[in-house]
Amino acid sequence: MIKLHDIRKNYRVDNVSVDVLKGIDLEVEQGDFVCILGTSGCGKSTLLNILGLLDEPSSGNYYLNGYNIAEKTNKEKAFIRRTECGFVFQNYNLITDLTVMDNIAVPLGYDGMKKKEREIRAMSLLSKLGMEDLAKKHPNHLSGGEQQRVAILRAISNNPKFLLADEPTGNLDNENTIVVLDLLKELNLEGMTIVMVTHDLEVAKYASRIIRIEDGIIANI
Amino acid sequence: MKCGYSFYRAFSRIRSNILISILIVAQVTIGISAFIYSSNLLFSMKEETEYRENQVRDLLLEITVDDSQTRSTIPITLGDLYEIQNLSNDTAFIYIDIPQFIPYDDTFYEFHLVAIDYSALDLNNSQAYWEPEISVPQEVLNSVIPKGISLKVMPKTLETNVINNGEKEVAFSECIIIPIEYMEDYIAEISSAGIHVEWSADLLPNKELTIRKIESYLSNTHNGGFRYRIISPEVELDSFRFKTDRSIKTIESGSILFICMYCIGQLSAFQVMFERRKRSYGICLAAGAEKSQLGFEISIEIIVINSVGLLLGSVLGIVATTKLDLGIMPGDILTRICPQSFLLELVLVFATILITIISVCNRLGSNHVLSMIRD
Numbered sequence A: 001m002i003k004l005h006d007i008r009k010n011y012r013v014d015n016v017s018v019d020v021l022k023g024i025d026l027e028v029e030q031g032d033f034v035c036i037l038g039t040s041g042c043g044k045s046t047l048l049n050i051l052g053l054l055d056e057p058s059s060g061n062y063y064l065n066g067y068n069i070a071e072k073t074n075k076e077k078a079f080i081r082r083t084e085c086g087f088v089f090q091n092y093n094l095i096t097d098l099t100v101m102d103n104i105a106v107p108l109g110y111d112g113m114k115k116k117e118r119e120i121r122a123m124s125l126l127s128k129l130g131m132e133d134l135a136k137k138h139p140n141h142l143s144g145g146e147q148q149r150v151a152i153l154r155a156i157s158n159n160p161k162f163l164l165a166d167e168p169t170g171n172l173d174n175e176n177t178i179v180v181l182d183l184l185k186e187l188n189l190e191g192m193t194i195v196m197v198t199h200d201l202e203v204a205k206y207a208s209r210i211i212r213i214e215d216g217i218i219a220n221i
Numbered sequence B: 001m002k003c004g005y006s007f008y009r010a011f012s013r014i015r016s017n018i019l020i021s022i023l024i025v026a027q028v029t030i031g032i033s034a035f036i037y038s039s040n041l042l043f044s045m046k047e048e049t050e051y052r053e054n055q056v057r058d059l060l061l062e063i064t065v066d067d068s069q070t071r072s073t074i075p076i077t078l079g080d081l082y083e084i085q086n087l088s089n090d091t092a093f094i095y096i097d098i099p100q101f102i103p104y105d106d107t108f109y110e111f112h113l114v115a116i117d118y119s120a121l122d123l124n125n126s127q128a129y130w131e132p133e134i135s136v137p138q139e140v141l142n143s144v145i146p147k148g149i150s151l152k153v154m155p156k157t158l159e160t161n162v163i164n165n166g167e168k169e170v171a172f173s174e175c176i177i178i179p180i181e182y183m184e185d186y187i188a189e190i191s192s193a194g195i196h197v198e199w200s201a202d203l204l205p206n207k208e209l210t211i212r213k214i215e216s217y218l219s220n221t222h223n224g225g226f227r228y229r230i231i232s233p234e235v236e237l238d239s240f241r242f243k244t245d246r247s248i249k250t251i252e253s254g255s256i257l258f259i260c261m262y263c264i265g266q267l268s269a270f271q272v273m274f275e276r277r278k279r280s281y282g283i284c285l286a287a288g289a290e291k292s293q294l295g296f297e298i299s300i301e302i303i304v305i306n307s308v309g310l311l312l313g314s315v316l317g318i319v320a321t322t323k324l325d326l327g328i329m330p331g332d333i334l335t336r337i338c339p340q341s342f343l344l345e346l347v348l349v350f351a352t353i354l355i356t357i358i359s360v361c362n363r364l365g366s367n368h369v370l371s372m373i374r375d
């Protein structure tokens, strides 16, 4: 479902070109739970952002369900972001002005779902995790673990085909790390394709496949 | 594009930002109301000037009452009127406005009974004239016109004439016209303000001298009970113009300053607000919002806030126009509510909205999703 071919990314900093990704080839199948491992600064987030259409590669091709992403318009990419892929960040990235329920419903709203339906959908997601009573709260009043679970619910609210998570447990203590990872594992068992970035080997053990990035290329699979 | 959610988000942004929103609305309100007020002054003054310049009869007899004056005397008699007409070589337009308010058959009928010196108008002295469209029953009319005089439909040439009732012009077609010879029948109903003697300066022979003759004739015959002065409203307004124009310009430039402040203030407020919300916009983009949807949200917010300010400012401007008298306008000139002010105001607000939307959306467009989330 995801196919990367010779993906390269370089940044120009002070007129010097820095190569971050130097030719990534990767395939992810439906139902995979892939973990990307690597030292800090090796380009894990860069790769994940490209997968999540938040960034564009400098060269190379990215095929999603057989379609070349480079040929998609911005509008089509936005559509893919809100319907086909969910993104989970290390720092949760919840919108502080909105309630938990409204946060979860953001992708639904931009997809044109009516308010009533959005709320029903958000509530059913929350109730799955037994967090219904947080629905009307604002994110600042939640613990880190709760915030990350809400962020995951937002990412999956529109029933995407795959989920991208950039160090989802990076800011959490052990206990919450396990809760979040269990949730991801459960989603994967329900059929969700997951690509997760981490530099923690313990966390990587939850995945069914580990990829290591070294010096901008994939070291071994 | 899906719009419903954009409205929802725009309003929830206004709500969660209510204090800043109110402050911006206040800024718009103050700017707009000051602008409306000063524009109304400006346009009223312009209209008044035009009106006075275009008046056919531009010399008026002004009769003012001395405090010592006793109620029983009348300011001008029929004899005086004949003498004035004589002195001005038959060029005076003389009429007496006798407002009527008559109950008949459960209805009140309101119209002007006007006694006119027919000599200048070439009319038949034994007739009263009216225009049937006035819709006052014949019985009522017969009860007010002098006995022994018949009512006739007024000639078309007369309908275009106007009388001036102090505040506005009233067309002849809304009046019942009777010969001035009968004025003494109505003595009890005539007030000094109802007596009008008007000239067209161009037609008055030997103008200065004639005016002085008429004024002194009236003073002498009425023993100081009244003051008589022949004035030209146009010239009179001109003598006030310098001071008035300066005052209006002061207010006008003040209000333009306000508008500029409002425009710049709003621009910076929304720019700052954009910086503050950049992350939230970035998150929405990452979650699948299109930039056009966010641009639409931003536009809604800007339009709503400005519209509320526009509405409040207009209302406040109207209130100021009708209630606030800073003593700027000369004499008894009314400050009118001029549609031009509102047209200009709309243009200004529209321009401000457009500039704000373009500048904020431009910022949105030039930012990369990732850099927005990172901030």
Ligand SMILES: Nc1ncnc2c1ncn2[C@@H]1O[C@H](COP(=O)(O)OP(=O)(O)OP(=O)(O)O)[C@@H](O)[C@H]1O
Residues within 6 Å of the ligand: A011, A012, A013, A020, A038, A039, A040, A041, A042, A043, A044, A045, A046, A047, A199
């Ligand atoms: N916008 C940018 N401009 C210039 N250089 C960048 C930019 N974004 C990332 N980089 C550089 O690219 C490299 C890879 O960054 P990336 O965030 O992908 O690393 P990472 O593997 O996720 O690291 P970490 O584990 O610390 O999150 C880093 O050296 C970083 O400095």
Ligand SMILES: [Mg+2]
Residues within 6 Å of the ligand: A044, A045, A046, A166
């Ligand atoms: Mg990273």
